[in-house]
Amino acid sequence: MTGPRGGMLELAVLGSLHETPLHGYELRKRLNTLLGMFRAFSYGSLYPCLRALLNDGLITEEEPPADTVIGRRSKIVYKLTAEGKERLHELLTQSGPSSWEDESFGIRFAFFGHTEAEVRLRILEGRRSRLEERLDSVRTALARTRERLDSYTLELQRHGLESVEREVRWLNELIDSERRGATAREDPSTTTEPPHVVQDGTKRADTPEADK
């Protein structure tokens, strides 16, 4: 009812504004830098989202400094409200299937610094089983139709599989790293320190509740 606010943009915006107040243009740049190669939001979604968040009282326009010329209004700087912070915390606590899909995972990961260790682990494992599930289905489909595909299609499959296998290895390292760092100490006061990434080959632990 209140506008476009079910997607990942909400988290992305609230998460960004949590650091410091920003206006739309800057917000977009920050966001797309933050997400690197994973995602790039456009104004076509950003501005409607800002309006909806404003409308719901999760963000407000920041007061301009008093020395501003009266009739002038150019930048519109947004900042989080108390309700916005609450909502952000709520979003960062969740770890449903919507956290480890392709479009969402990068965003969740980008805010791992503000996410509880337990949630981080669930998301990483969820992402991993999602990918392994996909690997399975593609591999079996490939085995059944092997000789019917032309070389280009085959090459596409091969590259795709390799890429995903690579991401799974990456996730394994991250999960190992999380587990090692997790039980070490319990200090919720400081901003959660990421346990630095170490490498190891194939690790296989069971995963929490795959799909649906």
Add this chain to the structure above:
Amino acid sequence: MTGPRGGMLELAVLGSLHETPLHGYELRKRLNTLLGMFRAFSYGSLYPCLRALLNDGLITEEEPPADTVIGRRSKIVYKLTAEGKERLHELLTQSGPSSWEDESFGIRFAFFGHTEAEVRLRILEGRRSRLEERLDSVRTALARTRERLDSYTLELQRHGLESVEREVRWLNELIDSERRGATAREDPSTTTEPPHVVQDGTKRADTPEADK
């Protein structure tokens, strides 16, 4: 006005139906197998697209065999019309910026077997410069904000960069391969032979036609 037909689904559907007539359900499976890990269309886009294509006369419902029970109508098998083939050829000839974006490239590549060598090369090179452009912008942005990012964000950036660099290397190999094979001989009559694509070790020659 004719419905959802500007996207990649049109090419995907026409390209798939070019091989053999199919009904929706099977079409989707074929498509998602074809595209491997790159993409997965849903019914929510597939059926509207089929309706639009039908509406435009690019595909038709295939006549059921005469021995079908009268009142029964379950599967709806679609096949390409002459106009559809024409349109497909038109789509396969184009090579605009829309060919090398993330969502489109995989689909274009999947049908390289039916694409002219020159077009293939343009698409591969377009994709490559698109990715390099992105690498540049992320790398410079990273250099400017290096110390402001937490470890998780940094790790995300690192992984993203590595993935894209990997894809660029892949493209380089493909482009080399295309160029080598291109000037070798000139035979437009036969279905375009892919120039020596990387082979994979696993041979699985059995499994005689289990699918229907």
Add this chain to the structure above:
DNA sequence: CGCAGATGTATCGAACCGATACATCCGCAG
């Protein structure tokens, strides 16, 4: 028999993109 799971067709709202349109600010060449 009955029922679970694959097959099969279909729709709706929500999310997001790409293009586009403007307006303002600022450095700098003429």
Add this chain to the structure above:
DNA sequence: CTGCGGATGTATCGGTTCGATACATCTGCG
């Protein structure tokens, strides 16, 4: 000083696709 191009900045519109859902049929199996 002027004007002009490019970055900054706000905003919308149409169109594509997803995710969830609904429902009907066919098929193997205990």
